[in-house]
Amino acid sequence: MNAIKLYTKELHLHYGEAHVLKGIDIEVPEHCVTALIGPSGCGKSTFLKTLNRMNDAVANVKITGEVMLDGEDIYAKNVDVTALRKKVGMVFQAPNPFPMSIYDNIAYGPRIHGEKKRIVLDEIVEQSLRDAAIWDEVKDRLKKPALGLSGGQQQRLCIARSLATKPELLLMDEPTSALDPISTSKIEELIDELRKSYSIVIVTHNMQQAARISDYTAFFLLGDLVELGTTGDIFSNPKDRRTEDYITGRFG
Amino acid sequence: MNNPPLSRITGKRRRPSEFLLYGLIYLLAACLAVLVLLLVGYILVRGLPAITVPFLTTAENPILETVGIFPSIVNTLYIVFFALIICVPLGVGGAVYLSEYAKNKKLVGAIQFASETLAGIPSILYGIFGYVFFCVLLNLHVSLIAGVLTLTIMVLPIMMRTTQEALRAVPKAYREGALGLGATKWYLIRTILIPSSLKGILTGVILSVGRMVSESAALLLVAGGSAMYMPRGSVWEQLSHSGSTLSVELYRYAMSRGDNGTAFGIASVLIVIVALLNLLTRFVAWRLNKK
Numbered sequence: 001m002n003a004i005k006l007y008t009k010e011l012h013l014h015y016g017e018a019h020v021l022k023g024i025d026i027e028v029p030e031h032c033v034t035a036l037i038g039p040s041g042c043g044k045s046t047f048l049k050t051l052n053r054m055n056d057a058v059a060n061v062k063i064t065g066e067v068m069l070d071g072e073d074i075y076a077k078n079v080d081v082t083a084l085r086k087k088v089g090m091v092f093q094a095p096n097p098f099p100m101s102i103y104d105n106i107a108y109g110p111r112i113h114g115e116k117k118r119i120v121l122d123e124i125v126e127q128s129l130r131d132a133a134i135w136d137e138v139k140d141r142l143k144k145p146a147l148g149l150s151g152g153q154q155q156r157l158c159i160a161r162s163l164a165t166k167p168e169l170l171l172m173d174e175p176t177s178a179l180d181p182i183s184t185s186k187i188e189e190l191i192d193e194l195r196k197s198y199s200i201v202i203v204t205h206n207m208q209q210a211a212r213i214s215d216y217t218a219f220f221l222l223g224d225l226v227e228l229g230t231t232g233d234i235f236s237n238p239k240d241r242r243t244e245d246y247i248t249g250r251f252g
Numbered sequence: 253m254n255n256p257p258l259s260r261i262t263g264k265r266r267r268p269s270e271f272l273l274y275g276l277i278y279l280l281a282a283c284l285a286v287l288v289l290l291l292v293g294y295i296l297v298r299g300l301p302a303i304t305v306p307f308l309t310t311a312e313n314p315i316l317e318t319v320g321i322f323p324s325i326v327n328t329l330y331i332v333f334f335a336l337i338i339c340v341p342l343g344v345g346g347a348v349y350l351s352e353y354a355k356n357k358k359l360v361g362a363i364q365f366a367s368e369t370l371a372g373i374p375s376i377l378y379g380i381f382g383y384v385f386f387c388v389l390l391n392l393h394v395s396l397i398a399g400v401l402t403l404t405i406m407v408l409p410i411m412m413r414t415t416q417e418a419l420r421a422v423p424k425a426y427r428e429g430a431l432g433l434g435a436t437k438w439y440l441i442r443t444i445l446i447p448s449s450l451k452g453i454l455t456g457v458i459l460s461v462g463r464m465v466s467e468s469a470a471l472l473l474v475a476g477g478s479a480m481y482m483p484r485g486s487v488w489e490q491l492s493h494s495g496s497t498l499s500v501e502l503y504r505y506a507m508s509r510g511d512n513g514t515a516f517g518i519a520s521v522l523i524v525i526v527a528l529l530n531l532l533t534r535f536v537a538w539r540l541n542k543k
Binding site for chain 2: 083
């Protein structure tokens with residue numbers, strides 16, 4: 001097994017009265033794809049958002065427990081959230097390119113972190129777009145608005161935008177749920193490629209997708225982490241009855 | 253076998269109710285267009301004969317009994333320009349604070365209620381307030397600068413309101429995307445929120461300009477009711493003297509002198525100025541968007 005990139009211990013999240021995450025202990029290994037599966041409302045997206053502190057801005061959220069990234073607690077008082085989010089990139093459910101050019105979308109992250117030199121930015125933009133397998137489709141229209149791209153292209157652009165800050169961990173929240181099958185398979189191929197250089201945590205509603213692309217699978221139910229194991233084990237030999245029921249489609 | 257006749261989709265039929273509704277909508281639209289054209293047309297027809305080169309380029313001379321509105325044109329532009337310089341940053345800043353930073357919901361609600369109320373009260377109240385506060389208390393006398401400040405507080409609610417609406421319309425996904433990349437709040441505001449709200453902010457500017465150019469009652473009190481001298485001295489000197497804007501002049505000519513020809517001439521100039529200011533605002537927006 002690869003080294004552990006991130007782990008959580010006794011992670012609880014309360015949203016007002018609701019107890020959304022009930023003591024999650026999970027380990028995310030390096031250079032692997034970890035899939036989070038489970039029925040809607042089980043807390044997997046919320047869990048994903050605690051990993052780069054995107055819940056910070058939400059009112060009435062209380063988080064306790066540990067989230068350790070490379071040995072540092074990301075909820076410690078002296079954490080620089082900007083630096084954290086540079087290290088932990090995020091791709092959202094619906095493609096959300098900014099209303100600016102393709103180039104400026106990719107350069108957005110590096111610019112936040114102080115990169116101003118044109119030559120460096122040019123290089124980052126090209127490399128990120130290449131890594132996200134969209135360079136050939138957009139290289140002649142970098143100055144054109146990103147909103148003119150198709151949905152599938154927009155999502156790959158958003159992945160490229162995340163890659164541009166050179167993250168180490170990539171969080172993906174159902175990145176293909178708004179896309180057609182062809183765009184979906186392109187993104188799955190891309191994820192397969194990205195695992196070589198990045199650690200990936202992906203939330204998906206699509207069981208086949210989890211089986212196809214992930215090395216580890218975590219099954220969430222009602223705020224609990226029911227089972228975590230290699231994807232092979234979870235899908236062919238689940239230990240918990242509830243996991244088996246969910247995977248075989250008896251509920252969810 | 254006897255097949256039923258095929259239904260045809262060609263040969264467009266008018267459904268009576270649809271037809272009626274379309275007719276009504278077109279009629280209303282036509283009424284509106286005719287009304288605007290009539291109004292503008294009437295003003296221009298009555299006003300254009302009064303517009304001559306001396307009318308536009310000189311001051312009124314009571315001895316020679318010539319009429320000129322150049323000082324009022326300058327006063328109007330000064331007041332609009334300086335009031336915008338103050339109220340756009342204030343209004344946009346206030347709106348950004350209220351919608352992005354303010355945590356206390358009650359306070360935000362109270363400020364919003366107050367600004368909505370302020371947007372609705374008659375302008376003469378601003379005039380009295382401006383007179384007592386700016387002219388007397390702050391010792392600015394009846395002057396253009398007092399007019400600028402009075403109009404600033406008068407249009408501030410408009411600026412704030414339209415900017416707030418525009419900020420609220422920025423998709424949540426943009427915020428998430430930017431924050432997810434590590435953007436600070438201020439960076440997000442600067443690079444995404446303000447640029448995306450530019451159209452709304454500009455609507456606020458256009459509405460504000462309209463309100464300022466058309467204002468007469470309040471300015472009569474705080475900025476003065478006549479403009480007899482050609483502008484002279486530094487900008488600051490001009491601002492510290494009293495002077496009338498075009499709307500005030502219009503009122504003066506029409507009401508106290510019954511000189512409707514001149515009044516319509518001024519009205520024509522006002523229409524042209526408002527149209528030009530709107531075009532200028534759009535041009536600025538277009539340039540900013542291109543950048």
